Amino acid sequence: MAKVVVLGAGVSGHTAALVLRRKLGKEHEVVVVSPNRRWNWIPSNIWVGVGLMDKKDVTFELAPVYERAGVDFRQAKALELHPEGTADSATPRVTIEYTSEARRGEREEVPYDYLVNATGPKLNFAATPGLGPDGNSLSVCTFDHAEKTADALRAAIERMKAGEQLTFVVGMGHGSCTCEGAAFEYVFNLEFEIRNAGVRDNARIVFLTNEAELGDFGVDGLQIKRGGYVVPSSTFAESLFVERGVEWIVGAHVSRVDENEVHYETLDGEVHSLRFDFAMLLPPFTGVGLRATDRAGQDITSTLFAPNAFMRVDADYTQKPYEQYKPEDWPKTYQSPLYRNVFAVGIAFAPPHALSKPRKTKNGTVIAPAPPRTGMPSGIMGRTVALSIADMIRRGADKPTHSAPMGEMGAACVASAGVGFRRGSAVSMTMYPVVPDYERYPGVGRDLRHTVGEIGSAGHWIKRILHTMFLYKAKAKPGWWMIPE
Amino acid sequence: MSTSIEQSRHAMKPTPWVLFWRSFLPYQLYRFVLINLRMFVMIWKSH
Numbered sequence: 021m022a023k024v025v026v027l028g029a030g031v032s033g034h035t036a037a038l039v040l041r042r043k044l045g046k047e048h049e050v051v052v053v054s055p056n057r058r059w060n061w062i063p064s065n066i067w068v069g070v071g072l073m074d075k076k077d078v079t080f081e082l083a084p085v086y087e088r089a090g091v092d093f094r095q096a097k098a099l100e101l102h103p104e105g106t107a108d109s110a111t112p113r114v115t116i117e118y119t120s121e122a123r124r125g126e127r128e129e130v131p132y133d134y135l136v137n138a139t140g141p142k143l144n145f146a147a148t149p150g151l152g153p154d155g156n157s158l159s160v161c162t163f164d165h166a167e168k169t170a171d172a173l174r175a176a177i178e179r180m181k182a183g184e185q186l187t188f189v190v191g192m193g194h195g196s197c198t199c200e201g202a203a204f205e206y207v208f209n210l211e212f213e214i215r216n217a218g219v220r221d222n223a224r225i226v227f228l229t230n231e232a233e234l235g236d237f238g239v240d241g242l243q244i245k246r247g248g249y250v251v252p253s254s255t256f257a258e259s260l261f262v263e264r265g266v267e268w269i270v271g272a273h274v275s276r277v278d279e280n281e282v283h284y285e286t287l288d289g290e291v292h293s294l295r296f297d298f299a300m301l302l303p304p305f306t307g308v309g310l311r312a313t314d315r316a317g318q319d320i321t322s323t324l325f326a327p328n329a330f331m332r333v334d335a336d337y338t339q340k341p342y343e344q345y346k347p348e349d350w351p352k353t354y355q356s357p358l359y360r361n362v363f364a365v366g367i368a369f370a371p372p373h374a375l376s377k378p379r380k381t382k383n384g385t386v387i388a389p390a391p392p393r394t395g396m397p398s399g400i401m402g403r404t405v406a407l408s409i410a411d412m413i414r415r416g417a418d419k420p421t422h423s424a425p426m427g428e429m430g431a432a433c434v435a436s437a438g439v440g441f442r443r444g445s446a447v448s449m450t451m452y453p454v455v456p457d458y459e460r461y462p463g464v465g466r467d468l469r470h471t472v473g474e475i476g477s478a479g480h481w482i483k484r485i486l487h488t489m490f491l492y493k494a495k496a497k498p499g500w501w502m503i504p505e
Numbered sequence: 506m507s508t509s510i511e512q513s514r515h516a517m518k519p520t521p522w523v524l525f526w527r528s529f530l531p532y533q534l535y536r537f538v539l540i541n542l543r544m545f546v547m548i549w550k551s552h
Contacts, residue, residue: 258516267509400551430547442528448540450547470547476527478537482544504548 022048022413025114025132027098027310029054029082030062031395032366033138035402035505038496041089043410050090051130055097055119057082059494060163063395064487066205068166069300070213071174072439075163078487080495089496094130095120097308098139101324102129103359104315112361134409137331137364138402141305144194148303150277151193157277157299160206169300173210176298180219186297188214189282191228193301195273198390200229200237203302204257205435210300211264212438220265226294227261227268228284228301230389232379234258234268238389240376240456242449243464244473250464256473260437260447269294271379273387274301289382305367305390307331324358331364332357335372345373347427347455353420354405360419363409365401367393375455396431397454399505400424427455430470434483437475446479 024044026037029052037052044050058079067073086093096116103112106129113131118124143161145152152159158172159165176186190207192200207227214223227234235241235257242253261268271287282301283293307329312321325331334357336349349372356362364370371391378388393401401424408420415421430452437445450472456465464471493503519527526532 255517258512259518262513262516262518267512396548396551424551429551431551432544432547442530445527448544450543452547452550470543470550472543474536474540476536477530477533478540481533481537482540 022133023051023131024049024134024136024409024413025051025053025130026136026138027053027114028138028140028366028368029056029059030138030140030366030398032368032398032402033136033140034059034494035399036136036138036365036406037086037091038089038500039403039406040410041091042501043406044413046090048413049092051092051094051132052082052086053094053096053098053114053116053130054082055095057095057120058163059085061487061491061494062161063202065160065163065166066202066209066436067439068163069160069169069173069206070209071170072209072213075167079163080491085494085496094118094128096123096128098310099127101135101310101312101362102315103135103312103324103362106315107317110315112359132361134361134412135363136402136405136409137310137362137368138366139308139310139368141367142308142329143303144306145303147196148194148274148277151274151301151303155277156279157193157282157301159302160202160300161302172298173213177214177217177219179297180214180222181217183222185222185224187224187226187295189226189228189294189296189299189301191269191301192230192272193274193277194304195230195385195387196304196390197230197302198238198305198392199302199394200231200389201392201433201435203227203229203300204237205437206300207266208260208264208437209439211266225266226296227266228272228274228282228294229268229270230272230387231376232271232287232387234261234270236376236389238376238392239451239454240465242451242471242473243466243468244471245468250468253473260475271387273381273385277301285381285383285385287379287381287387307368307370324356326370328370330370331368333364333369335370337370337372342374342377347425347453347457349373350426350455352423352425353408354401354424355408355420363405365405366398369393369401395433396505397424397426397429400429403505427453427457429454434479434486436480436483439480441481442477444480445475445477446483447473447475448479448482449473
């Protein structure tokens, strides 16, 4: 009998847990440790953030789903890994602390044979003074944040209906942020809802981003074949911003958010400030801050984890110039190089390098969009690791049997730009591979046959269907496993 | 509700014809099928 512990129940952790449960016999245990009792389909939080959905539309209780699936769920947060065990026992274990009402604060040692670290990010609002819902800006990173943001938007619309002119700032709250696509979606949904409310003329909307160009999305942008030309995604992105009357500021590092004023530095080294009435600014991510000790109790956190607290896996972390980075640097199996029974997936693994070129201002400020590891790639990683672990347990494989390198993985992404069967629209994009490969695809980095993008009503229909489909899958309803990540 | 003139001047802008196709139902139904097929290819290549 083997025991697999999955830390985190986001897209990658939840996928890993369900696949493991399906592949392993009942004699094996699958344990999920997550501080949240509800599962959240985060891509739809943007619709919560404009008031079109509420919490119950994008979340569900995890405990009944795991009970039905035969997964042991502990509502707790992981604190410390002991991959070699402790002085008393050589069995690897993880220290957890319960967050449920009934057992809040109680600690427990959970032994494991295999560990999947899918803890996701820590929302590092503290990186920028004044950033976040506890400071002077809003967020859509969690459903609670998104509901608060929707309330603020409703209030702002009422003020505009009373004749006030307001400034809305949407974007990234730090130079090292990732998930620019989420801010992109939010700004166009916000614009759409303000237009629907009949007060568009009273709103100035500004997109403030760390991307050097619009449409970069932290993946170095896309090149798309259109009208006999290969066109950069920045051209299409700028076109949409102009069409919707949204101003943009690129290459920006937000240094401070005061009440109604954001301060930022741009790539040219100039320092600016912008007054706002409503600001939705996403935070940068770090790892959740797990500690690790060896059998003697010595701290080995810095060997297991990168300085940004994400877990090191089978990637090449050698520091070299941006131009020398290769797709092969990226991990294949997501196995820790130190412990064969430890894996990290989704946002929890440490990326070897940025995909978008990191830049520095003349003042030395680094502005470097971090690579996204969410959505489809995140789910694929969860499944891949689950299949490898299942083979290691059932067939005694001595190394992972499945791989999912991001240099050979594609991604499909649908970015909402407004809701409604006829009036709604979304940008549908596919890219292959996620990590650009300039040797295989000279000049463009990606396969132009599979790297495409377009905007239209069809994209919105797909986005809406994906919402329903992925919630169905996450609830482990009949046939869930037939729905791909 | 306009972007700054400088930003607008350098950007590609959609014509009414392009905007029409983006929400023209028969064409979008066709695109719906095509985009889904593309996504399935992407999923197949990535798994």
